Amino acid sequence: MTIADYMALCLGHPDHGYYMAHDPFGAAGDFTTAPEISQMFGELLGLALAQAWLDQGGGPAALVELGPGRGTLMADALRATAAVPGFHEALSVHLVEMSPHLRTVQRKTLAGWDIVFHDDVTTLPELPLLVVANEFFDALPIRQFLRQHDGWSERLLMLKDNALSFAFTEPRPVPDLDWRLADMEVGQIVEMSATGPAIMGAIAEKIAAFGGAALMFDYGDAPSRGDTLQALYKQQPNDPLAHPGKADLTAHVDFGPLAEVAEEAGLRVQGPVAQGVFLERLGITDRAQMLARNLDDAALKSHIAAHRRLTHPGEMGHLFKGLGLTPPGAPPLPGFDP
Numbered sequence: 413m414t415i416a417d418y419m420a421l422c423l424g425h426p427d428h429g430y431y432m433a434h435d436p437f438g439a440a441g442d443f444t445t446a447p448e449i450s451q452m453f454g455e456l457l458g459l460a461l462a463q464a465w466l467d468q469g470g471g472p473a474a475l476v477e478l479g480p481g482r483g484t485l486m487a488d489a490l491r492a493t494a495a496v497p498g499f500h501e502a503l504s505v506h507l508v509e510m511s512p513h514l515r516t517v518q519r520k521t522l523a524g525w526d527i528v529f530h531d532d533v534t535t536l537p538e539l540p541l542l543v544v545a546n547e548f549f550d551a552l553p554i555r556q557f558l559r560q561h562d563g564w565s566e567r568l569l570m571l572k573d574n575a576l577s578f579a580f581t582e583p584r585p586v587p588d589l590d591w592r593l594a595d596m597e598v599g600q601i602v603e604m605s606a607t608g609p610a611i612m613g614a615i616a617e618k619i620a621a622f623g624g625a626a627l628m629f630d631y632g633d634a635p636s637r638g639d640t641l642q643a644l645y646k647q648q649p650n651d652p653l654a655h656p657g658k659a660d661l662t663a664h665v666d667f668g669p670l671a672e673v674a675e676e677a678g679l680r681v682q683g684p685v686a687q688g689v690f691l692e693r694l695g696i697t698d699r700a701q702m703l704a705r706n707l708d709d710a711a712l713k714s715h716i717a718a719h720r721r722l723t724h725p726g727e728m729g730h731l732f733k734g735l736g737l738t739p740p741g742a743p744p745l746p747g748f749d750p
Contacts, residue, residue: 416553458489483521616677633666688729
C-alpha cells in the first residue's frame with residue numbers, strides 16, 4: 413500500500429476515518445489551527461478577500477473555504493467584512509467538507525447563513541470565487557520516494573508480524589521526478605502529491621474563467637525535501653503507523669507544484685510568503701492593540717501569546733506560509749508585497 417492510500421484511508425474512511433466521526437480541533441482535540449488561536453487570523457484573511465472583491469468590481473461571488481474545521485475562520489471573516497458595502501449581499505457561502513460530523517459543527521458556528529456544502533471543489537459554482545484554505549493541503553495524501561543511484565524506490569507500507577511497517581520498492585525510473593535528480597542526493601527522500609495540484613488546478617481554472625482570488629496557508633516550503641510525514645495522537649507527536657484512523661496524519665506542503673498549476677491556468681501567483689510577514693503587512697499588530705484595550709490579566713496574557721504564536725518566526729510565523737492567486741489583469745492581493 414502506498415503512503416497516499418494509507419493517509420486517504422486513515423483520514424477519510426467513511427466509518428473509521430479520523431475526520432469523519434469526531435472533532436479534532438481546539439483544546440479538546442489533537443491540534444489547534446490559526447483561527448482557533450485568535451479571531452485576528454480569520455478577520456484579516458476575510459478583509460483581504462473583500463478587498464480583492466472590491467478591486468475586481470464587486471458583483472455576485474462565492475465565498476469558499478476548503479476544509480473549514482469548526483467554521484471558526486469563516487465566522488471571523490464574515491463578521492469582519494460586515495461593514496464592507498454590498499459585500500454580504502453579493503455573497504453565497506460554500507464549504508468544501510467531507511465530514512458529516514464537522515458539517516454539523518459548521519452549521520452551528522455559521523447559524524444564520526445559508527451554507528452550501530460540497531464534497532469536493534468540482535461542484536463549486538461558476539461565479540467569481542473568493543477562496544480561503546488554512547491547513548488544508550497538509551492533510552492531502554502524499555507518496556514518498558528515496559533517491560537511489562539508479563532511480564527511485566517508493567516507500568510503501570506492509571504488514572509484518574501483524575504490525576504495520578515501512579518497506580521500499582526496487583529502484584525504478586519515475587518520470588515526474590526526473591527534474592529532482594540534479595538536486596537530490598542518494599539516500600534523500602522526496603514527497604509528491606497528486607491530489608493537491610489537482611485541487612489547486614480546478615480552483616485556478618475557475619478563477620481564471622470567472623474571477624475572484626484565493627488565499628492558501630499551510631506549513632511547508634518549496635521544493636520538497638526529506639520525510640515530513642507526521643502524526644498527532646492525543647495532542648502529542650506519535651508514530652504515523654501506531655493508531656490508524658485515530659491520529660491526525662499530515663506532511664509539509666510543497667508549494668512549488670501548487671504555484672505551477674495556478675500559473676499554468678494563467679493566474680498571478682504571489683508568495684509563498686511567511687505567515688508572520690503577511691499578517692504584519694495586513695496590520696495584525698494594530699488590530700491586536702485595539703483588541704487589547706478591553707482585556708486585562710489572564711485574557712490579556714492569552715491575547716498577547718496568540719499574537720506571538722501567529723507571527724513570531726519561532727512559532728507559526730515562519731514555518732507557515734501563504735500563496736495568493738488572482739486572475740490576469742486583476743490588482744495583486746494585499747499582504748504579499750512590501
